[in-house]
Amino acid sequence: MNTINSKILEKIGDEKIVDKLLSLSKSDLNSVLLEVFEKQTDRFTAADVLKVFQLNRFSTPSDINPANFHDLEAQLLLAAQKMDIQTVLLSPSAPLGSCSVFGCVDQYNIVSAVRGTETLADPSNMLAIIIADKLKKRKESNTYPLHYAATARVTRAQQYSGMGFFAHFGIFCMVSSGKDTGSYRCETELLDKHLLFYKDFFQEQFSTKLSIVLRKRNGYKDSDGFFAKMSEVIQNAFPDVSLSYDSSDMDNKYYQGINFKIFVEIDGEKIEIGDGGFVDWIYQMLGSKKQKCLISGVGLDRLLFCKA
Structure with a gap:
């Protein structure tokens, strides 16, 4: 419990109120939370x-042109x-x-809400949840890879600050x-698909070449062998893409095996526009270690500033 919350609970006069609330069923x-918000807004x-609008970031x-964004x-x-x-057209709630x-x-970095939701903070998590739901309900099979x-x-x-930085983007x-299916064939196919998409898109839209920084992560028993295999995949499939390596921050557990950073060169300056790697999210949801998942993404606001 941080100092601020401790002071608030002391002011309420019941330092166990959080535990008491958590003992309730979700419904x-x-x-209770809906009642609190209704009573609060009744006073507005x-x-x-x-005033809230003026103060709430x-x-x-x-300030991005909405037509250009869409x-x-x-x-x-x-x-x-x-x-x-x-x-997929996602909901603004997750x-x-x-x-x-x-x-x-x-969770402090997420805008939590009521009715068992939070404001959408990462569409890749939601796509993984949607895929896991379809697999569990047997509406889809990923014997052949699924791409969403x-x-x-x-x-x-x-907290973000500086030009072009907002709490939403x-x-x-x-x-x-x-x-x-063994020998990292699945991971190879997934990685090929993602990198080919970005390579084709940025060459067509920006007339520029990509460069990739491949970062090593833990999460595979043979981490050295996996890293070497993924490096070979990139070098063989994309010989015209500059590839460099980074072995720092290996203990970062967000990604499994590798994390790749995508850069474009605009007016002689290299700008990071994308990020991706393997995650264990679908395995966590379905309980099967055979489930492999690759995520990647690019920031649209940053792209628009690059094109400006």
Whole structure:
């Protein structure tokens, strides 16, 4: 319990109130929270709403041209569809815990809500959840890899500052799922698909070459062998893409085996525009270690600043 919360609970006069609330069923807790928000907004006036807007960074509109933003979304989604990648229009809400439960993300960095939801913070988590749901219900099979893509405007609670930084921003992401068939064949196919998509898109839209930094991560028993294999995959499939290596931060558990960073060169400057790697999210949801999952994404706001 941090110092601020301790002082608040002391002011309430019941330092066990959080534990008492957590002892309620999810539906009962939700009812209590809804009642609190209703009572709170009953006291609001229109002037109060304006004041909240002026003070709340989560409600501040972006200064990006909305037509350019949605045009870039359409370009990416159409390019994905041409490569037989299924596209999804996501809800602005996600299940509560959809980022933090998978690890390495603090719920304090997520805008939590009522009715068992939170504001969408990462579309890749949601696509992984959607894929796992389809696999569990046998609506899909990933014997042959599944590839999904989406764009979304996401909100995160971290403090951002500087030009072009907002509490909300746009992301294009891809999530692929397949079954392990040995010799890293599944991972090779997934990685090929993602990198080929970005290579083709950026060469067509930006007339520029990609460069990749491959970063080593733990998570595979033969971490050296896996890293060497993925490096070979990139070098063989994309001989014209500059590839460099980074073995720092290996203990970062967000990604498994590898993390790749994608850069484009614009006016002589290298700019990071994408990030990706293997994760164990679908394995966590379905309980099968044979489930492999690759995620990647690019920041739409940053792309638009690059094109400006």
